[in-house]
Amino acid sequence: MPLDRDAFEQQATWCRQLGSQFTAAVLDALVATLDASTATGRKVIDWPGAAGPLKDVVPLRLSGALHAMVLSGQSPQLAALYPPNPMPAQAQLTEAISATVKNCDAQICAFLQFAPQTNEVARASLLMAGLSVIAADTNLPLALYEIGASGGLNLNLDRFSHQLGSARLGDPASALRLTPRWQGSAPTLPPTIIARGGCDLNPIDVTAPAQATRLLSYIWPDQPDRLSRTRAAIDVAQRHPPELTAADAANWVESLCAAPPDTGQTRVLMHSIAWQYMPDTVQTRITQAMEEAGKSATQNSPLAWLAFELNAQGQAQLTLRLWPFHSAIRVLADANPHVQQVTWHGVELDI
Structure with a gap:
């Protein structure tokens, strides 16, 4: 089963419309790098439900997992590219995300079981x-x-x-x-x-x-x-x-x-x-x-x-x-x- 690219692309479009160019770039990088070589990739590719932004929001589960690796200090390579640093080149971001998914595969895969809980205060x-x-x-x-x-x-x-x-x-x-x-x-x-x-x-x-x-x-x-x-x-x-x-x-x-x-x-x-x-x-x-x-x-x-x-x-x-x-x-x-x-x-x- 191939990756549901439409789910990621639709969510990336919404992110851009809501003012998050960086998250959209993260989702684009995930489309370019996710495959069956990691447990995370296999879990996303074999997702049993609707992965898109109106249901299971798998793209936002993944972007949240990556942000958690940055906030917790588990991916210094990715942290060096995250805000407030300047917007990186897409190829550089894709490389860092690919490495983080490999190095933090178990943690990211486990993170996917939870739906996003943003608790948006606004x-x-x-x-x-x-x-x-x-x-x-x-x-x-x-x-x-x-x-x-x-x-x-x-x-x-x-x-x-x-x-x-x-x-x-x-x-x-x-x-x-x-x-x-x-x-x-x-x-x-x-x-x-x-x-x-x-x-x-x-x-x-x-x-x-x-x-x-x-x-x-x-x-x-x-x-x-x-x-x-x-x-x-x-x-x-x-x-x-x-x-x-x-x-x-x-x-x-x-x-x-x-x-x-x-x-x-x-x-x-x-x-x-x-x-x-x-x-x-x-x-x-x-x-x-x-x-x-x-x-x-x-x-x-x-x-x-x-x-x-x-x-x-x-x-x-x-x-x-x-x-x-x-x-x-x-x-x-x-x-x-x-x-x-x-x-x-x-x-x-x-x-």
Whole structure:
């Protein structure tokens, strides 16, 4: 079976569009060098599922693995070419990647079992805006439940500072300041968060240095602002460790929905760029559990589903369902996956 070149080329195109020329060059180098002579090459060539950017994202698993070899000091040859060093010649990068795959074959191959867990902190601003809408609609404090939580960095989103156009939410004194380019109005009600927790198949304990490095490795190395934001969010999480559970998302959500809700608060299921990594059966079970629980939601114990995910056309949208107020899906905003640019709707749109 040949290498799925289309998966790498499509992901490289997306990387260029999202401002990471270096990661695109890494993916081009991998296409040129991966073969069956290494365990890593064989694993990628024989990948059993869809390797592309809308499903298993194998190219980003690999680029994350290489970045981890740089951050952990296991590949000095490759580190000499990574940012903040100048952009290397493609042939030089290809040679260094080929050598690193051979020298760190076991470590890279093992890294591939995990889907990328970027915990993109910039998405917290969009989620915070969504929580403001929920708080305004329900007039209740919120209990947050995040699936695909990774290291749980965004469970601390109210401890960040968010400048959303002319509106400001979160902690104005926070060292972590998020300022996406915002088009349209913005919600202004600060949500009160009284409980928070998350689940992931492989939650990352950012209080452990090696796991914090793994989380950083999924960030594209030529985007220093993203690395800086994540390091700042890790600092917050080390002071306010999120409660994370290693669990299948469907099992976790079904347990959440089966438990009697507390009155006087809104349960909020939230996730961001995680849905695509979940099998169809998991997606179906979560949807069924939420819709069934929504039938018994009341104005004193509402249920919300806030998601920032890619639609069928690959466009990222913030959507909300809120039982019993409006169970239909509302599109609150469009944004790029890294939330540099937001178009806020805050009204019901067809999707």
